[in-house]
Amino acid sequence: MIDKPLLPTYNLPVHLNNLRVLNDYIKSRYTTFEIFMDAIDNGLVPHLKNEFGTSKIPIDRNGNPERESILEEPSDEILQHLKQITPIDNTEQYFNRIEYEIDRILNLIPNYPEHFGLEEIKHIVLNKFKLINSFISAEQDVIDTYINIMSHYPPEKFFEAVSEYDSKSRLKQEFQNRNNVITTCETWYPNIFTSSEAYSFFDFLITNRAKEKQLAEISFYYRKFKYHHFIHAEIREIDCIRWLSETYHIELTKIKTQPNCYTENREKYFNLLKDQYMK
Incomplete structure (x- = not known):
């Protein structure tokens, strides 16, 4: 105003x-x-x-x-x-x-x-x-x-x-974060993600990037999150597919392998945002 x-x-x-x-x-x-x-x-x-x-x-x-x-x-x-x-x-x-x-x-x-x-x-x-x-x-x-x-x-x-x-x-934002403490497990899915920051990062990627090229984009993010231990090691591909369907109504039948979903631009974009979200 x-x-x-x-x-x-x-x-x-x-x-x-x-x-x-x-x-x-x-x-x-x-x-x-x-x-x-x-x-x-x-x-x-x-x-x-x-x-x-x-x-x-x-x-x-x-x-x-x-x-x-x-x-x-x-x-x-x-x-x-x-x-x-x-x-x-x-x-x-x-x-x-x-x-x-x-x-x-x-x-x-x-x-x-x-x-x-x-x-x-x-x-x-x-x-x-x-x-x-x-x-x-x-x-x-x-x-x-x-x-x-x-x-x-x-x-x-x-x-x-x-x-x-x-x-x-x-x-x-820091003030809001201090005053909006996560009070329930469902807020950031701790059974899947290793931290609330990891969930926020993944949510941003899915919401803003993964709609245009769903399978390749999401497969790449899943592989990167597994590699960096942002999601629990025991989370399988089928678990991720099921969770995406339930949470985002994104229907996938498989997760691509790393060589089939990697691009240089995806890598750059991921690393740029990783430094922003995962401090």
């Missing part, structure tokens, strides 16, 4: 860049901005790969790659300007790409405000210049979060602001 008018601010392009980055960060569901940046460098943010990936880039008559627009129902004028730069392989390309797209769009919007109240960003993005949000894709609650994060920072200090936001979020 924004309780009172905030001080005037400036540099709308930088604010819009920041807002797109924050929206991607929140959408990714990584717990810190640092981990989110590492995930980009490792190609582990699925919605960015889908949005900026080269597989969706059509080739024009001259053989020059032209990016398929990520705007909803864009005008012909916009399509003329939105050209493919590079696929996103690292954070530098990620930030350059966002800056490029924002600048292209703002060039088509005359007389956008140079000085404004920070709280006005919501109106600018959601109402006044809707074309902007067709690229940023931020909901109202994300914009509110951005305004609160930046309430004591100029737009160029976004990284410092989001770092403080992460710190406050972690403290809040």
